[in-house]
Structures are given as structure tokens and as C-alpha cells.
Amino acid sequence: MSYKGRFRVWRGDAAGGALADYTVEVNDGEVVLDVLHRLQATQAPDLAVRWNCKAGKCGSCSAEINGRPRLLCMTRMSVFAPTDVVTVTPMRTFPVLRDLVTDVSFNYAKAREVPSFTPPADLAPGEYRMAQVDVERSQEFRKCIECFLCQDTCHVVRDHDENKEAFAGPRFLMRIAELEMHPLDVADRVPAAQDEHGLGRCNITKCCTEVCPEGIKITDNALIPMKERVADRRYDPLVWLGRTISRRRD
Amino acid sequence: MTEIERHDYDVLVIGAGGAGLRAAIEARERGLRTAIVCKSLFGKAHTVMAEGGCAAAMGNVNEHDSWQVHFRDTMRGGKFLNNWRMAELHAKEAPDRVWELETYGALFDRTADGRISQRHFGGHTYPRLAHVGDRTGLELLRTMQQRIVALQQADHAATGDYEARLRVFAECTVTELLTDPAGAGGHAPIAGAFGYWRESGRHVLFSAPAVVLATGGIGKSFQVTSNSWEYTGDGHALALRAGASLVDMEFVQFHPTGMVWPPSVKGILVTEGVRGDGGVLRNSDGDRFMFGYVPDVFKGQYAQTEDEADRWYDDQENNRRTPDLLPRDEVARAINTEVKEGRGSPHGGVYLDIASRMPAEEIKRRLPSMYHQFKELADVDITAEPMEVGPTCHYVMGGIEVDPDTGQSRVPGLFAAGECAGGMHGSNRLGGNSLSDLLVFGRRAGLGAADYVTGLERRPAIREADVETAAAMTLAPFEAHPAAAGENPYTLHADLQRVMNDLVGIIRTEAEMVAALDRLAELRARVHDVVVEGHRQYNPGWHLALDLRNMLMVSEAVASSALLRTESRGGHTREDHPGLDPQWRHRVLVTHCVDASEAGAGAVVPRTAVEAAERVPMRADLLALFDLPELEKYYTAPELAGHPGRGSRQGGTP
Numbered sequence: 001m002s003y004k005g006r007f008r009v010w011r012g013d014a015a016g017g018a019l020a021d022y023t024v025e026v027n028d029g030e031v032v033l034d035v036l037h038r039l040q041a042t043q044a045p046d047l048a049v050r051w052n053c054k055a056g057k058c059g060s061c062s063a064e065i066n067g068r069p070r071l072l073c074m075t076r077m078s079v080f081a082p083t084d085v086v087t088v089t090p091m092r093t094f095p096v097l098r099d100l101v102t103d104v105s106f107n108y109a110k111a112r113e114v115p116s117f118t119p120p121a122d123l124a125p126g127e128y129r130m131a132q133v134d135v136e137r138s139q140e141f142r143k144c145i146e147c148f149l150c151q152d153t154c155h156v157v158r159d160h161d162e163n164k165e166a167f168a169g170p171r172f173l174m175r176i177a178e179l180e181m182h183p184l185d186v187a188d189r190v191p192a193a194q195d196e197h198g199l200g201r202c203n204i205t206k207c208c209t210e211v212c213p214e215g216i217k218i219t220d221n222a223l224i225p226m227k228e229r230v231a232d233r234r235y236d237p238l239v240w241l242g243r244t245i246s247r248r249r250d
Numbered sequence: 251m252t253e254i255e256r257h258d259y260d261v262l263v264i265g266a267g268g269a270g271l272r273a274a275i276e277a278r279e280r281g282l283r284t285a286i287v288c289k290s291l292f293g294k295a296h297t298v299m300a301e302g303g304c305a306a307a308m309g310n311v312n313e314h315d316s317w318q319v320h321f322r323d324t325m326r327g328g329k330f331l332n333n334w335r336m337a338e339l340h341a342k343e344a345p346d347r348v349w350e351l352e353t354y355g356a357l358f359d360r361t362a363d364g365r366i367s368q369r370h371f372g373g374h375t376y377p378r379l380a381h382v383g384d385r386t387g388l389e390l391l392r393t394m395q396q397r398i399v400a401l402q403q404a405d406h407a408a409t410g411d412y413e414a415r416l417r418v419f420a421e422c423t424v425t426e427l428l429t430d431p432a433g434a435g436g437h438a439p440i441a442g443a444f445g446y447w448r449e450s451g452r453h454v455l456f457s458a459p460a461v462v463l464a465t466g467g468i469g470k471s472f473q474v475t476s477n478s479w480e481y482t483g484d485g486h487a488l489a490l491r492a493g494a495s496l497v498d499m500e501f502v503q504f505h506p507t508g509m510v511w512p513p514s515v516k517g518i519l520v521t522e523g524v525r526g527d528g529g530v531l532r533n534s535d536g537d538r539f540m541f542g543y544v545p546d547v548f549k550g551q552y553a554q555t556e557d558e559a560d561r562w563y564d565d566q567e568n569n570r571r572t573p574d575l576l577p578r579d580e581v582a583r584a585i586n587t588e589v590k591e592g593r594g595s596p597h598g599g600v601y602l603d604i605a606s607r608m609p610a611e612e613i614k615r616r617l618p619s620m621y622h623q624f625k626e627l628a629d630v631d632i633t634a635e636p637m638e639v640g641p642t643c644h645y646v647m648g649g650i651e652v653d654p655d656t657g658q659s660r661v662p663g664l665f666a667a668g669e670c671a672g673g674m675h676g677s678n679r680l681g682g683n684s685l686s687d688l689l690v691f692g693r694r695a696g697l698g699a700a701d702y703v704t705g706l707e708r709r710p711a712i713r714e715a716d717v718e719t720a721a722a723m724t725l726a727p728f729e730a731h732p733a734a735a736g737e738n739p740y741t742l743h744a745d746l747q748r749v750m751n752d753l754v755g756i757i758r759t760e761a762e763m764v765a766a767l768d769r770l771a772e773l774r775a776r777v778h779d780v781v782v783e784g785h786r787q788y789n790p791g792w793h794l795a796l797d798l799r800n801m802l803m804v805s806e807a808v809a810s811s812a813l814l815r816t817e818s819r820g821g822h823t824r825e826d827h828p829g830l831d832p833q834w835r836h837r838v839l840v841t842h843c844v845d846a847s848e849a850g851a852g853a854v855v856p857r858t859a860v861e862a863a864e865r866v867p868m869r870a871d872l873l874a875l876f877d878l879p880e881l882e883k884y885y886t887a888p889e890l891a892g893h894p895g896r897g898s899r900q901g902g903t904p
């Protein structure tokens with residue numbers, strides 16, 4: 001089955017832009033990215049759009065479809081009626097470079113601010129022993145494809161550029177949780193999560209979880225447990241002491 | 251001419267996949283100022299797509315595994331065409347490279363006793379692939395990306411600048427390598443590289459005495475492929491134009507199981523892990539057809555009945571493995587034959603069934619991305635119904651000819667590692683052997699580059715004339731072509747993909763290769779008239795126009811090599827020469843650029859030529875790891891004269 005689909009695609013750059021209307025062929029089984037590629041090949045050869053894998057694995061093709069943050073390569077045309085107008089705009093939280101491509105350098109800057117994995121000094125390569133149940137918690141977060149849709153959707157920074165400096169965003173707060181839950185990591189990032197990375201600004205609305213294409217339970221499994229760790233530390237130094245002691249033993 | 255952005259580094263790594271990142275980590279850890287350049291964002295390279303695992307004979311699941319067994323499997327998978335020294339280094343060093351990743355923070359799936367778990371894959375005798383569900387490449391790439399960040403944090407602590415000694419230039423494409431003809435005698439050494447920022451379209455020049463190519467593969471020249479847009483053979487073509495050579499370009503791996511429906515996802519990979527974990531192939535009659543396709547060279551190594559094959563998953567000591575797990579070339583050809591003979595599925599593939607083989611929850615746990623991929627893209631629930639699969643262009647075994655130990659090409663200062671380097675996998679790569687290859691040879695290339703730079707007496711210089719030529723070449727597509735109507739780069743690309751798919755695919759003939767070379771000549775002429783619309787800022791039409799130069803060069807190398815090799819072996823099947831020919835085993839086809847010296851000045855797509863050369867004979871102690879009867883299937887008699895088995899079997903007669 002094939003039909004003429006109606007699309008509105010944001011065209012422009014940092015100086016400004018507007019939605020442009022296109023009518024383009026849509027075939028059975030296609031995703032939005034297929035249609036944008038057809039647009040490039042037939043009507044708009046210089047339409048800028050990021051993509052790599054076209055299989056939902058690299059997190060390059062993030063944009064907003066009818067206002068919702070999504071991967072262009074994992075949004076099937078079958079979720080729309082042939083009569084719908086499909087509107088595609090760039091992620092709103094990041095500065096636009098051109099058309100659907102935004103400047104996501106914010107995320108790379110935040111990634112650098114989280115202290116890296118710190119291995120135990122007394123284990124040589126090959127000596128690491130960890131139980132599957134213990135690695136699974138961090139493994140869930142390591143499914144992250146860095147599409148930055150959660151960063152795009154979080155209201156702390158969406159339309160609030162002024163908060164960007166003090167807020168790492170769900171993706172990198174989750175990175176902190178991942179390292180904190182790593183069975184062998186020896187660093188402590190709990191106070192910094194609150195004081196430097198802005199964990200306190202998250203009010204657990206779960207919008208990030210809703211848009212995550214990997215289905216990671218960002219809020220429930222990463223952010224809330226981190227908040228609990230912060231709370232434990234803040235109000236009960238003994239809890240903190242107890243935790244570090246039991247950690248060294250196991 | 252406007253001022254060009256310039257940078258100076260000790261080592262320039264082109265490519266931010268597994269090989270490039272591992273090379274950069276090594277060069278930086280050796281104290282050299284290192285830059286990484288890549289076409290996409292940092293962390294998006296093709297390596298993230300790898301699913302099944304990373305092969306390393308750690309022996310965590312089966313203690314009988316060892317580097318010798320891994321070496322033998324690799325050589326068998328490549329039908330004894332592999333560069334044996336690379337296969338040796340790879341098998342010996344892969345475990346250390348995997349364990350090292352754990353010290354960077356990687357979290358692989360675990361065995362019951364807490365070690366790294368290992369899974370079965372085609373052609374590997376024992377469960378050998380370290381994995382994380384079916385997203386192993388993501389774990390590998392993210393781990394090394396985070397290791398780079400850790401090194402940058404250390405530099406920040408020491409100097410106040412994250413990028414003092416290691417910088418990533420993302421969304422930046424290299425279009426030409428620059429050499430210094432006034433350098434040492436023989437080949438002109440590498441002096442740097444020229445490219446453009448995708449975002450702004452502005453030019454950028456890197457001066458560096460050592461360049462490591464880690465640009466990945468060539469699959470985007472084919473219509474049905476598991477590869478992303480980045481796979482335009484840039485490193486292969488850059489190396490040729492700089493005076494280096496390629497080997498084994500006729501060997502292109504078609505992965506047996508790509509998605510076949512819906513059309514827009516045709517080619518997307520279905521991991522071999524599905525079969526490694528118990529999935530089986532069936533034709534439209536419901537038959538497990540692979541039992542009928544075990545070739546002579548593998549007779550006796552695979553199960554002959556379904557019962558034995560099924561018992562093997564639990565008891566590998568007393569049963570032989572299922573032929574569903576034959577090396578990829580065998581399975582791809584078998585599927586091709588089933589479909590041709592009318593036993594295919596409705597959309598032109600065969601069935602891959604895991605639903606009937608294990609509980610739904612188990613499938614979701616072991617193969618989460620496959621479950622997701624089929625559900626989201628094809629409306630197929632793989633826990634309830636079989637998948638439809640067929641061959642897809644996946645990997646190029648051929649690549650830049652390098653010294654196995656250092657990764658250096660014929661051009662001094664030019665190194666290569668990963669998929670763009672040749673030799674390691676022979677005529678066919680085993681699954682899982684690429685991720686380990688990236689780690690082992692990425693590190694070695696980084697080390698080789700570091701040693702080379704440290705030993706240099708004089709830093710090679712860039713010639714301004716070369717820079718101007720390279721700049722003019724990138725801007726040509728914006729110029730008006732009064733004579734011709736102007737070619738659309740997207741149309742040209744689609745035409746190229748069709749030629750390679752239809753004529754240089756899984757099954758080849760002399761007539762098809764000749765036709766392909768004719769068609770490629772037409773495309774080379776048309777690419778001169780490519781015209782792009784718009785301006786230089788993030789313009790994908792322009793980017794594609796420039797990539798086409800590389801695709802056309804590499805495609806000619808593939809087709810010419812495929813024409814010359816008159817036998818069938820691994821990723822090269824000639825319908826008109828169906829058998830293995832021992833006289834071809836010891837010969838290697840080497841591609842070079844015909845007019846390398848004028849490449850920049852003259853043609854948009856310089857011509858390539860292919861010549862046969864002799865392979866270096868395998869070291870005696872390695873050859874002795876194989877039994878004589880097996881070797882006799884591949885080698886000529888004189889080559890085996892020195893084998894220890896020879897004396898005892900033939901009583902000393904020559």
C-alpha cells in the first residue's frame with residue numbers, strides 16, 4: 001500500500017526558520033526517517049537530518065514528531081492515519097544548527113563532569129568477579145543509546161536555559177546512579193549528585209522515562225534511589241558510615 | 251583562499267569506532283598528543299550496532315578453550331587465507347583486551363561463578379563470545395568512550411584543559427590524506443589529513459606525522475546491507491590515494507540473517523546470537539535444511555541429525571554442533587539456494603524459529619533488542635512466531651594491507667586497524683571476531699603509531715599545493731556544469747547500489763563482473779557531473795557527493811578482484827568456478843591506485859589495479875596445530891612437505 005502523505009518539516013538555522021509543507025509518497029512498513037530520506041532524494045536534497053543505524057541502536061535521529069520527542073527511525077508511519085499531517089521539528093531543548101539537526105554539545109559537557117569509573121586498586125584485569133544479579137541494575141542504565149530525548153523532554157531545562165549550568169539532566173544523573181550501583185566502583189558521587197549535578201531539581205515527574213526509547217525506568221530505578229541515598233546521607237551520618245563499611249567487606 | 255582552520259597533533263586517528271578509540275587510548279597513554287576525527291557524533295560509530303559478542307578464548311564457560319583452538323577456528327572460518335600472524339596475535343591477546351575493558355568499567359553478562367559469560371557462535375568450537383545481551387557493541391563502544399572521557403578528566407586535573415592531550419573532532423569528515431614527497435626514500439611518508447566540518451562545511455587541516463585509519467567498512471555501496479551511511483569505504487580509498495595497498499577485496503561477507511520485510515528495513519541485522527542460543531533455520535516445508543548443506547571440508551564436524559544437534563546445546567563433549575551454526579558464507583549460500591529453488595518464505599527469505607524452542611520470557615531476556623526490533627519494525631512477536639530472514643551485505647574482509655604487529659601500511663606513518671584493515675579474517679570472518687579484532691589491533695596500531703612518532707627524526711611537512719587541490723576537490727560539486735544537466739548524488743548512489751547488489755553479490759560470474767566494471771566506468775564518468783543544491787552548512791547531498799568518490803574506487807577494487815579470483819571460497823562465490831582451488835589459496839590479490847601521484851590533481855575517482863602476489867607461508871609451529879588430512883583439503887602438496895604429519899603418514903617419500 002502506498003499513499004501521498006502530508007508532512008510539515010521545520011527548515012531553517014540558528015537565525016530562524018519555519019515549517020515547510022511537503023507531500024511525499026509513503027509505503028507500507030515505513031518509518032518517518034524513510035519518508036524524510038525520500039524527501040531528500042526527490043524534493044529537498046539539502047534537508048539536514050542526523051541518523052546512523054536506522055535500527056534504533058545509535059540514538060542519532062532524535063527529533064520531535066507532532067511535538068513528542070521520538071526517534072525518527074523507530075516511529076512507524078502506521079501509527080498515523082494517511083490523512084494526518086505529520087509535523088517534524090528539531091529537539092527544542094538544544095540550539096538548532098540546521099533543519100532537524102541540533103547542537104547537543106551540552107550533553108558531552110555534562111558527561112565530562114561526572115567522575116569516571118574508579119576501579120578497586122587491588123584487583124588485576126581478569127580478577128573481577130561480580131554476580132549477574134548485582135550487575136543487572138547498572139546494566140539497565142548502560143542500555144542507554146544517548147539519544148538525549150530524556151534531556152530534551154525534562155522540564156527543568158526544556159525552555160529553561162538558565163538551569164542548564166546547574167543540572168546534568170536525567171541521562172547523566174542516571175550515569176551517576178549507574179556508577180554508584182556498579183558492584184566494584186570505589187568512588188563516592190552521592191554528595192556531588194545533589195550539590196553539583198542538580199539531582200534536587202528533579203521532581204520525579206517521570207517524563208524522561210516516558211520518552212526513553214530503550215524503556216529504561218530512569219526515574220524509578222535511577223533517580224529515586226539516588227535521592228534516597230542523598231537523603232540517607234544528609235539526615236543520618238550513621239547510615240552513611242554503615243554503608244561504606246559493609247561495602248568494603250563484600 | 252580563505253584561512254583554513256589548522257591543528258597539530260602527534261597521532262591523528264580517523265574513526266571513533268572500537269578500533270579508533272582503542273588506538274587513541276593507547277597513543278594517549280603513551281604520552282602522545284592525539285586527535286580523533288569522526289563523521290558522526292562521538293559514541294555513534296558503527297560499533298554500537300554490534301550485537302552478539304566479542305570472541306576471546308578466556309575459557310570461562312568451557313575450560314578446554316585456548317588461543318590455539320581460537321586460532322584454528324579463525325583459520326578454518328577464513329578457509330586458510332587469513333594472515334596467520336594476525337590470527338595468532340588476535341587469538342593470544344583477545345582475552346587480555348576484554349579483561350582490560352572491565353577495568354574501564356564494562357559490565358558483561360556473568361557466569362554463575364561471577365566471571366564473564368561466553369556464548370556460542372558460528373564456527374567457534376566452544377562458547378567464546380563475551381556479551382551483554384544482544385547489545386555488546388554498545389557496551390564496548392560506550393566503555394571506551396567513557397575511558398576517553400576519564401583520560402580527558404585526568405588531563406583537566408593536570409592542566410585545566412580537558413582537551414590538552416586528547417581531543418575528539420566529531421562530525422568532521424576527512425577527504426584526503428597528505429604525504430610529504432620530500433620525506434624518506436621509497437614511499438612518501440604521511441604528513442597529515444584534510445577534511446571539512448559537516449556542520450559548517452568549513453575546511454580543516456590536521457598536521458600529524460602518524461595517522462591511524464579506523465574507518466570501518468564499505469557496505470553502503472550495496473543495496474541490501476546491515477551497514478549505516480558511514481560505511482562508504484573512506485579509509486580504503488584514502489589509503490589507496492595515499493599510495494597504500496588493499497588486499498582480499500573480493501571477500502565481502504553476506505550475513506545470512508538480515509530482516510527481509512517490510513521493505514524499508516530490509517537488510518537490518520538479526521544477530522547470529524539467535525542461532526547461538528538455540529534458534530533454527532527452516533524452509534517453507536518446515537525442514538531444517540542446513541543439514542543438507544554441510545560442505546566436504548567440514549564433514550564430520552557438524553551434527554547429522556536434529557536430535558544430536560539439539561543435545562549439543564547442553565552437552566558439547568558428546569555431540570556435534572548444529573549446522574545452523576556453520577560459518578556465515580555457508581549459511582548465506584544455503585539460504586540463497588533454498589529461496590531460488592522455491593522453498594522460501596512469502597517475502598523471499600527463510601524462517602528463523604526461536605519461538606518454538608524456548609519460553610517467551612527466556613527469549614526476551616536473552617535477545618531483548620531482537621524482540622524489540624521485530625515488534626517495533628515488523629509487527630512480529632518473535633516469542634510467538636518465526637522471523638523471516640535472508641542474506642544482507644555485512645562486512646568486508648578485504649582492507650588495507652598492514653604489518654600484523656604494528657598495523658603500519660606501505661606508507662610510512664600510515665596505520666590501519668579494525669574493519670578497514672585487511673588480512674585478519676581471510677575469506678570469511680567468524681562472528682564475534684571483529685569486536686576482538688578492534689581491541690587487539692586498535693591497541694597495536696596506537697602503539698605502532700606512538701613508536702613511529704617517537705623514532706622520527708624530522709616531522710614530515712604538508713605541501714600547500716596539496717591542500718589547495720584537496721580543497722578544490724571538495725567544492726567541485728557546487729560548481730555549475732554547463733555541459734551536462736547535472737547528476738543528483740542520491741540517484742547516482744542508488745544506481746551504484748543496484749550494480750553492486752545485482753552483479754557483485756553473493757553468487758558471481760565472469761560475465762557479471764565484466765558488466766559490473768563497465769557500469770562502474772559509466773558511474774565514474776557521471777560522478778564528474780554531480781551537482782548539489784544549497785550551501786555548505788550541514789548539507790547531506792554534498793556529503794554524499796563526496797563519499798561517492800570513495801565508494802566508486804572501492805567498488806572497482808571489489809569487482810576487479812572478484813573477476814580475477816577464479817575459484818569459490820568464503821565470501822567470494824563464483825558460479826562458473828564452484829570449487830576451492832589450492833592454487834588460489836597461496837595467492838593474494840593486491841589492489842593499488844594506478845595514478846596515486848596525480849590522484850589529487852586529476853581524476854575525481856582515480857583508477858585502481860589488481861595484481862596477484864604470493865602469501866607468506868604459515869610458520870611451521872602454527873601449521874603443526876592442524877592435522878594433515880584437514881590441511882590437504884586446502885593446501886597444495888609441496889606446501890605441506892614440511893608438516894610433521896607428512897613423515898609418519900607417507901613413510902618419508904616426497
Ligand SMILES: Cc1cc2nc3c(=O)[nH]c(=O)nc-3n(C[C@H](O)[C@H](O)[C@H](O)COP(=O)(O)OP(=O)(O)OC[C@H]3O[C@@H](n4cnc5c(N)ncnc54)[C@H](O)[C@@H]3O)c2cc1C
Nearest residue numbers: 265266267269289296297302303424466668669682684685
Ligand atoms: C548490525 C551489526 C552487528 C554486528 N555484530 C557484531 C558482533 O556481534 N560481533 C562482532 O565481532 N562484530 C559484529 N559486527 C561487525 C563489527 O561491528 C564491525 O566490524 C566493527 O564495529 C567495525 O569497527 P571499526 O572500529 O572498524 O569501525 P566503526 O565502528 O564502523 O567506526 C568507523 C569510524 O570511522 C569514522 N569515519 C569513517 N570515514 C571517515 C572519514 N572519512 N572521516 C572521518 N571519520 C570517518 C566513522 O565516523 C566512525 O566513527 C556487526 C556489524 C553490524 C553492522
Ligand code: SF4
Nearest residue numbers: 154202204205206208
Ligand atoms: S523525573 Fe526528574 S529528570 Fe525525569 S523529566 Fe521529571 S524532573 Fe526531569
Ligand code: SF4
Nearest residue numbers: 144145147148150212
Ligand atoms: S536514558 Fe533513554 S532517553 Fe535518555 S538518552 Fe538514554 S536512551 Fe535516550
Ligand code: FES
Nearest residue numbers: 052054058059073
Ligand atoms: S538512526 Fe540510529 S537510532 Fe535512529
